[in-house]
Amino acid sequence: MTDKKLSGAGLRGQSAGETALCTVGKSGSGLTYCGYDVADLAEKATFEEVAYLLFNGELPTLDQLETYKAQLHTLRDIPQSLKEVLQHIPADTHPMDVMRTGCSFLGNIEPEADFSTQHQAANRLLAAFPAIMCYWYRYSHDGVEIDCTTDEASLAGHFLKLLRGTAPSEQHRRVMDVSLILYAEHEFNASTFTARVCASTLSDMFSCVTGAIGTLRGPLHGGANEAAMDMIQTFTSPADAKIQMAGMLERKEKIMGFGHAIYRTSDPRNVIIKKWSEKLAQEHGDTALYDISVACEEFMWDNKKLFCNADFFHASAYHFMGIPTKLFTPIFVCSRLTGWAAHVMEQRSNNRIIRPSADYVGAEPRVVTPISER
Numbered sequence: 001m002t003d004k005k006l007s008g009a010g011l012r013g014q015s016a017g018e019t020a021l022c023t024v025g026k027s028g029s030g031l032t033y034c035g036y037d038v039a040d041l042a043e044k045a046t047f048e049e050v051a052y053l054l055f056n057g058e059l060p061t062l063d064q065l066e067t068y069k070a071q072l073h074t075l076r077d078i079p080q081s082l083k084e085v086l087q088h089i090p091a092d093t094h095p096m097d098v099m100r101t102g103c104s105f106l107g108n109i110e111p112e113a114d115f116s117t118q119h120q121a122a123n124r125l126l127a128a129f130p131a132i133m134c135y136w137y138r139y140s141h142d143g144v145e146i147d148c149t150t151d152e153a154s155l156a157g158h159f160l161k162l163l164r165g166t167a168p169s170e171q172h173r174r175v176m177d178v179s180l181i182l183y184a185e186h187e188f189n190a191s192t193f194t195a196r197v198c199a200s201t202l203s204d205m206f207s208c209v210t211g212a213i214g215t216l217r218g219p220l221h222g223g224a225n226e227a228a229m230d231m232i233q234t235f236t237s238p239a240d241a242k243i244q245m246a247g248m249l250e251r252k253e254k255i256m257g258f259g260h261a262i263y264r265t266s267d268p269r270n271v272i273i274k275k276w277s278e279k280l281a282q283e284h285g286d287t288a289l290y291d292i293s294v295a296c297e298e299f300m301w302d303n304k305k306l307f308c309n310a311d312f313f314h315a316s317a318y319h320f321m322g323i324p325t326k327l328f329t330p331i332f333v334c335s336r337l338t339g340w341a342a343h344v345m346e347q348r349s350n351n352r353i354i355r356p357s358a359d360y361v362g363a364e365p366r367v368v369t370p371i372s373e374r
């Protein structure tokens, strides 16, 4: 891996503010939410507990969790006017653009009245995002107008049932829940920083989240899980994967799902989703794609000392669950909404407009030549 200066481009290595929500790579490779290790949360908690933690600073008691889940349950359906907007979005639209529009339109019809209702706005988006994604997907791809309510207890199960129309298996519910936990929060990543910059102007929650969705869309950020899937599907075997990847590195192409701006040796989310991907491959009865993914991981470490980030094994895990590739990054949105909204609330609690300076490298002062003389 090329040595890069940590300062300079991309604000790398510079602190851009304080947060009590998350640490990334603090002990070399760790990830914590409000002091809890993400591996601990992924093993012992549910996504709703993590959402509650990020929005309130503490894990809920059983009573608090039941009340919170019941509240989210009432917020899952989407208004008819939003359904009509979604019906107008063509099937070949990128689903991240659908999420962006869905979020923005919800902000038109249910605006955040003032900051005292910020929890309500965040919970509304959290509960409604699966319906926005699945209503559009099923309508535009299958011509079906789905019922946006389900009897699924968790948002993970709710999403899978909306997508498929049938109840998911316990294993699929659990993997989706773990995935939502892993993607929930990640300090000052690009999309969260976008949300905070927007919040710092005292803008509304829906604008902050809409901007964050646009930032997550790019392949260097959340879009990498889809790009990784597209790549591994072109490999015919582990040996072929290594040959193709050598060619990509030779051509100086970026390999999606590898590397990280902060972690240096590993992404702690990878080992967790990789384990689930392996289990799903066995359940699926076809481990070829998993074996190819492992070969990619070995090749990149051996040749570039680059490791899988959270996105790489999410690709095969989601694929084994039958999730269409184009919905991978929108699922990330359903999860990261919790981190974005928590950061918006944190920014508002101690706000100063975010406005850094730039080092000017342009032309020296000069006078305007009249257009007739240029």
Ligand SMILES: CC(=O)SCCNC(=O)CCNC(=O)[C@H](O)C(C)(C)COP(=O)(O)OP(=O)(O)OC[C@H]1O[C@@H](n2cnc3c(N)ncnc32)[C@H](O)[C@@H]1OP(=O)(O)O
Pocket (backbone or CB within 6 Å): 001, 002, 004, 219, 220, 221, 222, 224, 253, 254, 255, 256, 257, 258, 259, 260, 261, 262, 306, 309, 310, 311
């Ligand atoms: C959930 C998430 O958002 S995780 C990130 C998802 N994104 C991806 O997987 C996209 C692929 N990865 C990348 O593009 C990068 O690793 C990023 C964007 C994640 C981080 O970028 P940076 O902080 O600039 O990476 P870093 O400073 O470690 O890069 C060092 C060198 O390794 C190279 N490198 C880093 N990642 C990769 C990669 N995936 N494939 C090939 N080369 C890479 C860089 O090109 C750089 O070399 P250069 O000086 O010749 O440009």
Ligand SMILES: O=C([O-])CC(=O)C(=O)O
Pocket (backbone or CB within 6 Å): 024, 183, 185, 186, 188, 189, 190, 221, 261, 262, 309, 310
């Ligand atoms: O932190 C980053 O730069 C990207 C990332 O892994 C995330 O947002 O989950």
